Amino acid sequence: MTDEKYKELSLKEFTKAAEVYETDRAGVYKMCKKDYPDVLSELEREPFEDLLDCGCGTAPMLTLLHEKYPEKHLTGIDLTPKMIEVAKAKNMENVELVVGDCEDLPFEDCSFDAVICCQSFHHYPNVQKFFDSVQRVLRPGGRLILRDMTARTGAARWLMNNVEMPVINLAGHGDVHVYGKDEVRTLCRNAGLNMEIFEKRDFFRLHCVARRPVESRQVQLGDVEETALIPLCIKASESRRRAPRISDPKAVEIVSTLAIDTDKYDKYFSHEGVVARTVLIDETAGHLLEKYPDAAVINLGCGFDDRFSRLDNGSAHWYQVDLPDSIEVRKKLFAPHERQTLISADLSTDSWFEDIPKDRVTIVIAEGLLMYFTEAQVKTLLGQISENFPRGFLLAELMHPIAAKNDRMHDTVKHTNAHFTFGVKSGRELERYQPGWELIRETSFFTVMRRYSAVGKIGDTFMRKYMNRLAVYKFKR
Numbered sequence: 461m462t463d464e465k466y467k468e469l470s471l472k473e474f475t476k477a478a479e480v481y482e483t484d485r486a487g488v489y490k491m492c493k494k495d496y497p498d499v500l501s502e503l504e505r506e507p508f509e510d511l512l513d514c515g516c517g518t519a520p521m522l523t524l525l526h527e528k529y530p531e532k533h534l535t536g537i538d539l540t541p542k543m544i545e546v547a548k549a550k551n552m553e554n555v556e557l558v559v560g561d562c563e564d565l566p567f568e569d570c571s572f573d574a575v576i577c578c579q580s581f582h583h584y585p586n587v588q589k590f591f592d593s594v595q596r597v598l599r600p601g602g603r604l605i606l607r608d609m610t611a612r613t614g615a616a617r618w619l620m621n622n623v624e625m626p627v628i629n630l631a632g633h634g635d636v637h638v639y640g641k642d643e644v645r646t647l648c649r650n651a652g653l654n655m656e657i658f659e660k661r662d663f664f665r666l667h668c669v670a671r672r673p674v675e676s677r678q679v680q681l682g683d684v685e686e687t688a689l690i691p692l693c694i695k696a697s698e699s700r701r702r703a704p705r706i707s708d709p710k711a712v713e714i715v716s717t718l719a720i721d722t723d724k725y726d727k728y729f730s731h732e733g734v735v736a737r738t739v740l741i742d743e744t745a746g747h748l749l750e751k752y753p754d755a756a757v758i759n760l761g762c763g764f765d766d767r768f769s770r771l772d773n774g775s776a777h778w779y780q781v782d783l784p785d786s787i788e789v790r791k792k793l794f795a796p797h798e799r800q801t802l803i804s805a806d807l808s809t810d811s812w813f814e815d816i817p818k819d820r821v822t823i824v825i826a827e828g829l830l831m832y833f834t835e836a837q838v839k840t841l842l843g844q845i846s847e848n849f850p851r852g853f854l855l856a857e858l859m860h861p862i863a864a865k866n867d868r869m870h871d872t873v874k875h876t877n878a879h880f881t882f883g884v885k886s887g888r889e890l891e892r893y894q895p896g897w898e899l900i901r902e903t904s905f906f907t908v909m910r911r912y913s914a915v916g917k918i919g920d921t922f923m924r925k926y927m928n929r930l931a932v933y934k935f936k937r
């Protein structure tokens with residue numbers, strides 16, 4: 461079928477449906493109402509002034525929005541003149557209604573903070589043109605909220621697209637395609653939008669949020685520095701969940717600002733591991749800070765971590781150490797703070813410790829770091845800590861040698877050019893590198909993961925020793 465034919469069918473279908481669309485005789489279209497509460501609650505998460513509803517129909521969603529936000533500037537566009545005629549008869553102030561094609565939105569660049577589209581884009585034969593057009597009319601940082609049909613499995617979607625759809629077309633409907641996550645991600649990526657949320661929700665619905673990034677350039681980081689994007693994207697996506705286990709508003713803000721392809725950095729096992737690690741280190745460092753409120757906290761390989769905001773006690777000073785290009789990006793993203801010092805240094809060659817006071821308890825955090833070092837570099841680093849800081853604690857994430865050897869099987873690191881080079885079977889091995897060091901605890905991330913899922917419980921029972929863990933060392937000269 462040609463593109464024109466699809467649109468012709470849609471026009472016919474919705475011209476007929478317009479008069480009854482919001483009545484008890486709406487038939488199958490009554491289902492559309494199921495989308496409105498989720499769109500409203502998604503919109504509530506962030507402020508907006510100008511909103512566009514693509515394929516607005518008779519404007520049921522705009523009516524709800526107009527009641528809730530009478531002062532906002534709302535615009536609706538629809539291909540079917542009869543739909544717009546019915547919508548206009550509602551005489552809503554501040555609501556502009558336009559007949560037009562969503563594949564070529566007739567609005568100025570950067571006109572809207574939010575674009576919503578409910579149960580409409582599966583009617584667009586040139587769907588990429590729609591995404592491109594949305595990217596153009598959105599302001600940098602603005603969001604596209606998409607709701608449409610989908611299926612739980614690829615097989616079910618295949619049946620919908622290849623069996624159900626042709627029958628629907630024969631019956632005179634202009635439906636084109638039912639989309640899955642990968643397809644929507646590709647459409648977003650091609651248009652220069654970051655897909656932030658894609659969920660399959662009740663009633664066979666896809667719920668997607670994509671954003672036009674504030675910065676259109678991709679962040680340029682070295683191979684190891686790039687790995688900092690993995691926990692960043694995971695913490696952002698976890699924070700956006702309806703019941704987040706960790707909250708990191710800064711990660712959400714950064715991911716919204718930068719053009720990052722979040723999907724390759726946010727996979728199930730890495731996600732669960734990063735959540736567990738964050739919970740574990742927050743708890744451990746939090747307890748130490750209660751005991752030593754004036755400590756110097758050294759965050760080695762800090763990346764874009766914002767533990768400082770979660771654990772700040774008003775007195776401890778934090779030293780954020782990372783490679784120069786990470787620190788440059790960090791400087792742009794984090795506001796300066798009197799109790800945070802950024803140190804730009806290569807831990808394996810530079811004297812990163814010189815400007816850090818030596819007269820107090822030191823809490824050193826090495827999260828997602830040592831696995832990228834050689835054994836000799838780990839020994840040197842521990843030696844530098846011992847020589848420069850008289851007493852304190854090291855909170856080190858350790859990896860098992862089998863995991864370190866198989867980095868191309870790691871669900872997210874395999875998408876980067878970084879390689880694991882260091883693993884130990886037990887934290888005792890590091891204790892032996894330095895006299896006066898004591899391993900006081902070694903906790904598998906599964907210990908936390910078992911709180912949240914059956915996978916965590918099974919892993920904790922059978923795979924505990926192969927999982928990354930947090931080793932806590934006490935050191936004293």
Ligand SMILES: C[S@@+](CC[C@H](N)C(=O)[O-])C[C@H]1O[C@@H](n2cnc3c(N)ncnc32)[C@H](O)[C@@H]1O
Pocket residue numbers: 470471474489492493495514515516517518520521537538539540543560561562563577578579580583584
């Ligand atoms: C099922 S209705 C959904 C209406 C409304 N969004 C809602 O949720 O109730 C689909 C709407 O998409 C519109 N539509 C289909 N193709 C379109 C296109 N290329 N451009 C603009 N609107 C289109 C139809 O005219 C129809 O009003």
